[in-house]
Amino acid sequence: MAEDSADFVRELIQSQRRLYAFIFSLMRNSKDAEDVFQETNLVLWQKSAEFESGTDFLAWAFRIARFQILAFRKKRTRAREYHDENLCALLADQALQKLGELDARHEALGHCLNELRPEIRTLLARRYEPGASVNNMAQDFNRSPKAISEMLRRARIILMECIERRLALEGR
């Protein structure tokens, strides 16, 4: 039993980033995604006895996450008003197909961040400070929110291009 629990916890830990990305991609709202993410974790915990070691944990976790998203949308009015189950299904399928490349992307991002100019890295880092928002960054940097948003947008484009380039070089 203890070994099963350890396996389960390990799977749960290793799935976190991908699980959150999955939920966020379907919800398109970080606050809602946070709530569903937390609830999904709790449900996964509660259903841990149903999980069989050696089976595809992520596929199982994604399935439970989709139920949680649906349940969330039913009980919350602040969820995005526009929801298309077809889109959800399309994204979920495609997300499952992409699972294999996520770790490589994550790793490539690490290299690409190092290639950014230090001030851009600082800007991105600020974005992830507690309570950070484009508005308060704008105050800190004495720029308009639009200007900050634009700088962040460009930084993300550079990173996306860099990741693709690295993956292409690695033949992925």
Next chain:
Amino acid sequence: MEKYDPPEEFQRLLSALADDTLSDEQDRRLAEILLSDANARSYYLNFISMLTSLHWKYVEAAAPQDAVQSAPQGNEFSGSARRSWMRSALGGVAAAAVLLACAYLLLGWSTPVTIPDARQPVASISRIEKVMLANGAPAFATGDRIYAGRLQFASGEIQLQFSNGAILSASGPAELDIESEYSVLLNSGRVRVHAPPSAIGFSVRTEASRYVDLGTDFGVAVNDDQSSEVHVFDGMVLARPTGSEQVVPFMKQEAVRIECERGGMFSIAADATLFPRQWNFAETAVSTSRHAAQEPLPAGARVVYIGRWDTDRGVHLHMISEVLAQLPESRRPRLFNAGNSVPLFFDETHLERFVLPLKPTHAVIEFGPHISSKGELYDAPPKFEKALDRLLCTLKEKGIEPILRTGFRACETESSKKDYCEAYYRVIRTLAGKYGLRLMDVAAHFSALPDKGESLLLENHMEPTFEGSREIAKVELAALGYPELTIPQQFTFNPLPGIIREWRCRIRPTAEPLSAEEVAQIQPDAAWLTLQLPQADDAILQRSIVKWHSYVHRARAQGYAFAPNYDPKKSVEAVGYVDSEGEGDAYINTGGSLRAVWLNGIKILDDRKTFAWHPGRDRISVRLKPGRNTILVEAMSNYFLSVTPDCDWDSNAQKSE
């Protein structure tokens, strides 16, 4: 798949999504695009994957390396979370990672995370209010170090900051055994715990149960019948009744009462009002400085800064003085830069010559990267502690309150010196605690930054960038008692008072000192260059978007003269004139690579040993004659010289022109 170029509109929608500013209308449009285009969906999923990775990476990097001990390979949660969603994420499972990492807490549930070292404090008192010991005697003071052992008090409130960043508030009567920086046994009373990511795994044990924090905010109470309660206000807490196999997670706004003997669990309403007051989490999370909030400096404070290169350059001092200028003059402390003028462990002679004349009430001793760099490595931390202790005592004997600052370079950048470096910082923190000194814990602040502050250092790793100076200034302002004052993003550097606006200069073919004969014969002629101050930026610097990041721009704007000598085998001689209406006393302030000064043919300064560069590193009291006074300067290249009537040359005086 062919390369997909996302259309501009799609890009902007993704950007709004990433910035948390996507409107419902934009969301609908985004959904339409995604529904109609498989390539867009693929790009979108990659984009979300990158956003999530960015969160994870920055959050991981923000965690102290030793926060989670022996984390398993492949564990995505070896780091920490700082945003709320991450907190909840970690709340759910990262802690489980920690628990796994610590091997026993979750499944074995008996082994403490760390074995306390009785010689090392595990926490310090960051706030205290009306705390009385059981016998009625006043107890503790802010800044006191807490070692493993029992803490018992009859009344009042106390807040402890653990060295892993956890904050625990307790209200009396309470009795708790501090077991380690990760574990507290609550025998009676109520505590509230805020555990930032670095403190995930922090546990509160009671007789009835054990509660393990998963990056959260919660309260624990021990009732008279020895049952205990946990109230979760944010994140997640794992609870396990004593002697039971059962482990139950509790989420935000949930609470449970656990019986002591049978381990029965009863759901109750979470109630934050039952627990000691909530502290300012944001302040604690952002500033990882492990020192208590400070009172502002007293009126009339005169603060001398002693340090090395970064102090000497004085960029953060400039920022601090700009910010303090917002205060009424009566409450504005005066800052004096003595950076690099004296060794950090100066002797009586240095004290007499450079420090005491400034009549300081406070002295900030700024340790920087040199603490572990070549030539300045004190061979053993105990020796360092002894020397620093002696220095602090000397200052205190002279009525000067010392303020200590840790260095801004993360120790691990120089791995061979890492142990010493961290040991030095520990010494600094310990002595600050021992004497109740203000502590500017820049090292802790930098360590908590996503890249450990690496991007905030210049290539030489010995000086901070302009942004790095901002971070340093932020920490220092808080320790000086002005955390509410913010540092502007833009700066203007103006000529300092008393600069001589026109100099005639020439390059000497030698770096040898000027002889008396040479001095007597100097007469600038048409072959000499003319330098008009303040000098404009050169063409390349003018192209720079943020000019004030360049020390050359700053120095020129302040009135340093940059003579065109780039050869260390050559030197510069320059002549300037000061017109005085009558005979009078004045001070000549020097800086830069200036080595010697003559006033009306008489040598008044000859200092070829100093490494200090800041304006006013030497202050020479002189008497001007009526009419034209001639000043001759010998320098290596750039130099600063101004003539002022004020006997002080501090942050206020430097603004007076």
